Amino acid sequence: MRVxxxxxxxxxxxxxxxxxxxxxxxTNRVAVVVTGLLAVLATAGGLLWLLPGEG
Structure with missing residues (x-):
């Protein structure tokens, strides 16, 4: 499923x-860094999910 x-x-x-x-x-640097890290994690998760694998 690609959703x-x-x-x-x-x-x-x-x-x-x-x-x-x-x-x-x-804004406070901590808030910027945390939001940026969440963006990186969401990007990595989305791209890794698209990789071909088992199933």
């Missing part, structure tokens, strides 16, 4: 936009 990787990549895009917005607003 989950698509949803993860959409979430990653939203998180990247949120990270950029937080950065431009001068």
């Amino acid at each position: 989950w990787p698509t949803l993860l990549l959409i979430l990653a895009g939203v998180l990247v936009g949120g990270t950029w917005s937080l950065y431009k607003q001068g």
